[in-house]
Amino acid sequence: MLSNLSIENYALIDSLDVSLDSGFTVITGETGAGKSILLGGLSLILGKRADLSTLRDKEKKCIIEADFIIKDYSLRPFFEENDLDYEDQTVIRREILPSGKSRAFINDTPVTLDVLSQLGDRLIDVHSQHQTMRLTENDFQMKLIDALANNKEQLKTYSQLLKAHSKTQKGLQDLLSFQAEATKEQDYNNFLLTELEAAPLKEGVLEELEEQYQQLNNVELIMEELSKGDQLMNDDQIGLISLVTELRSVLSKLNGFGSQYADIYTRIQSVFIELDDINSELQTFQDGVEVNPSLLEEVSAKLQLLYNLQKKHGVSEISELIAIKNALSDKAFETAHVDEKIAIKTRELQELESALEEQALIIREKRNTAIPDLKKQLEQQLSLLGMPNASFKIVVNALDTYKYNGMDDLSFLFTANTGSDYGLLKKVASGGELSRIMLVIKSVMAKYEKLPTIMFDEIDTGVSGEISNRMADIMKEMSQQMQVFSITHLPQVASKGNHHFKVFKFDEGEGTKTNMRKLNNDERVVELAQMLGGKDVSDSALAHARQLLN
Incomplete structure (x- = not known):
C-alpha cells in the first residue's frame, strides 16, 4: 500500500x-x-x-x-x-x-x-x-x-511448459535449418575436408618444408662450400687442424714454466677440441648431402599445396588451416548424426505439446465452471x-x-x-x-x-x-x-x-x-455540507452532512 x-x-x-x-x-x-x-x-x-x-x-x-x-x-x-x-x-x-x-x-x-x-x-x-x-x-x-x-497454479505450470515448448521448438528449427544448410553444402564441405586431410597439416610444418626446400634446391652450392671448408680444415700445409696441432705442441713445452703458460695451453687445447668437432660435423654434412631431384619435387609439391590452401581459405597460418579442418570435421559429424537429434527433439516437442494440451484442458474446464458464478455476481452488482x-x-x-x-x-x-x-x-x-x-x-x-x-x-x-x-x-x-x-x-x-x-x-x-x-471529523462535516449545498453552508446542509457521516 x-x-x-x-x-x-x-x-x-x-x-x-x-x-x-x-x-x-x-x-x-x-x-x-x-x-x-x-x-x-x-x-x-x-x-x-x-x-x-x-x-x-x-x-x-x-x-x-x-x-x-x-x-x-x-x-x-x-x-x-x-x-x-x-x-x-x-x-x-x-x-x-x-x-x-x-x-x-x-x-x-x-x-x-x-x-x-x-x-x-x-x-x-x-x-x-x-x-x-x-x-x-x-x-x-x-x-x-x-x-x-483459481487458475493461478495451473497457469504457472502451463507457462513453464510453454517456455520449454518454445525453447524445444527453436532447438528443432535450428536442427532442421542446420540439416537443410548442411545437405546443400555437404558435397563441397566433404571435398574441402578431404583436401585438408590430405595436406601435411601440423604446427611448424611450413617452416620445416621451406628449410628442406632451400637445402635441396641449393645442394650443389652446399657441396662446393662444404668441400672448401674441408680443405681449409685438413690441408697438410695450411689446414687449420695441422696448424692448431703444431701450435698446441709448441705451447705444451711451456706448460711447466708457470700458470700463465698452463692457462694458454688449456685454451688452445679447447680450441683444438672445438675445431676437431667442427671438422667431424663437416665430414658428416658432406657424407649426407646428395642431389635428389625427386625429393626436391616432392617437397616443392607439399609447399605449393600448403600455399594454395592458405590462399584458398584466406589465412596466413597453418594453425588456422588446422582449425578450419577441425570445424569441417565437426560439421561432418553433426551432419551424420543430425537425423537422430531431430528425432529426439521431435519426440520432446510432442511430449510437451501433449502436456500443454492436458494443462490447457484443465484451465478451460475450470474457466467454464467459474463463468456462471461470475455472470451471476456481475449482473447482481450491476442491478444495484x-x-x-x-x-x-x-x-x-x-x-x-x-x-x-x-x-x-x-x-x-x-x-x-x-x-x-x-x-x-x-x-x-x-x-x-x-x-x-x-x-x-x-x-x-x-x-x-x-x-x-x-x-x-x-x-x-x-x-x-x-x-x-x-x-x-x-x-x-x-x-x-x-x-x-x-x-x-x-x-x-x-x-x-x-x-x-x-x-x-x-x-x-x-x-x-x-x-x-x-x-478531522468537524472539517469533514463542513466539507460535505459544502458539497451538498455550496459555499454558503446552511444548518440543514450541516445536519445532512452529519447524517451521511453517521
Whole structure:
C-alpha cells in the first residue's frame, strides 16, 4: 500500500507531504483545485514520461517520492530479476531536473522508466473513465475469469511448459535449418575436408618444408662450400687442424714454466677440441648431402599445396588451416548424426505439446465452471448500480494454438437492455456503463486475488442518489482487501471514506498554489455540507452532512 507521498516543485504544488493509511480514502476539492495535478505527480512515480513544463520553479528540480509497504505483494522475484535491493517498505523517487533530464530510483538504486513502469503497474492501479477501455480487452477479461477459477497454479505450470515448448521448438528449427544448410553444402564441405586431410597439416610444418626446400634446391652450392671448408680444415700445409696441432705442441713445452703458460695451453687445447668437432660435423654434412631431384619435387609439391590452401581459405597460418579442418570435421559429424537429434527433439516437442494440451484442458474446464458464478455476481452488482437488465453472455472457445494464457479464446458479450442483442462491450456499452462494469469487476477480482492499491478518479461522474451510495459501498467493501482511493465530487461517496483529504488552492505572494490536507471529523462535516449545498453552508446542509457521516 501507499504509505507516504511527497511532491516538491510540481505544477501548482510547492511542497506536499502526506501520510496515507489502509482502508478507503476519499479525496475531494473544488473543480480546478488541483486533483488532476496530484494524479499527474503520482503518475511520474508510476513511470510516465516527464514534461519540463510541469516544473513550478524552472530553476529547481522537481522531486516526487512515494513510500510503499509491499510485503504482501510477492515482489521479491521482480527485485532480484532487476538487481534491486528488496525492502518491505520500498521508496520510489523521481527527479526532473531544470535541464529536462529525468532520473528514477527504487530504494536509491537508479532504474530505467521501463523498470519503474513495470513496478508501478504492480503497486497502483489508477482508474479513470477513459481507462475503462481496458475492460474491453480479451486478456483483461480472461484474467477476471481465471481469478474466479483459481487458475493461478495451473497457469504457472502451463507457462513453464510453454517456455520449454518454445525453447524445444527453436532447438528443432535450428536442427532442421542446420540439416537443410548442411545437405546443400555437404558435397563441397566433404571435398574441402578431404583436401585438408590430405595436406601435411601440423604446427611448424611450413617452416620445416621451406628449410628442406632451400637445402635441396641449393645442394650443389652446399657441396662446393662444404668441400672448401674441408680443405681449409685438413690441408697438410695450411689446414687449420695441422696448424692448431703444431701450435698446441709448441705451447705444451711451456706448460711447466708457470700458470700463465698452463692457462694458454688449456685454451688452445679447447680450441683444438672445438675445431676437431667442427671438422667431424663437416665430414658428416658432406657424407649426407646428395642431389635428389625427386625429393626436391616432392617437397616443392607439399609447399605449393600448403600455399594454395592458405590462399584458398584466406589465412596466413597453418594453425588456422588446422582449425578450419577441425570445424569441417565437426560439421561432418553433426551432419551424420543430425537425423537422430531431430528425432529426439521431435519426440520432446510432442511430449510437451501433449502436456500443454492436458494443462490447457484443465484451465478451460475450470474457466467454464467459474463463468456462471461470475455472470451471476456481475449482473447482481450491476442491478444495484441502476442497470437491472444488464446481462452477460460469456463463452470460452477452444483453440488449436498456444497462447500465453492457455488455448482458449473468449467471447465476452453484453447487453444493458432486455430484448436487445448481445454485443462486444466496446460497441454496446456507454462510457458510464463501462465505468460501473469496471468497478464491479474490480470488486469481484479483489475477493479472489491480491490487487494493488487502486485509485478511482471520478468514476462516479454522472451518477447520483442511491446508485452513488452503492458505488461507495462497493469501494468500501473492496478496501477490506486492499487500499482504495476515490477522487470524487459526490458527498455520498465522500462520506463513506475511512480517511478524507481535501485538495485546495490558495494564493501566496504573486502565485497560486495547490496543497492537500487530511480533514478531522468537524472539517469533514463542513466539507460535505459544502458539497451538498455550496459555499454558503446552511444548518440543514450541516445536519445532512452529519447524517451521511453517521
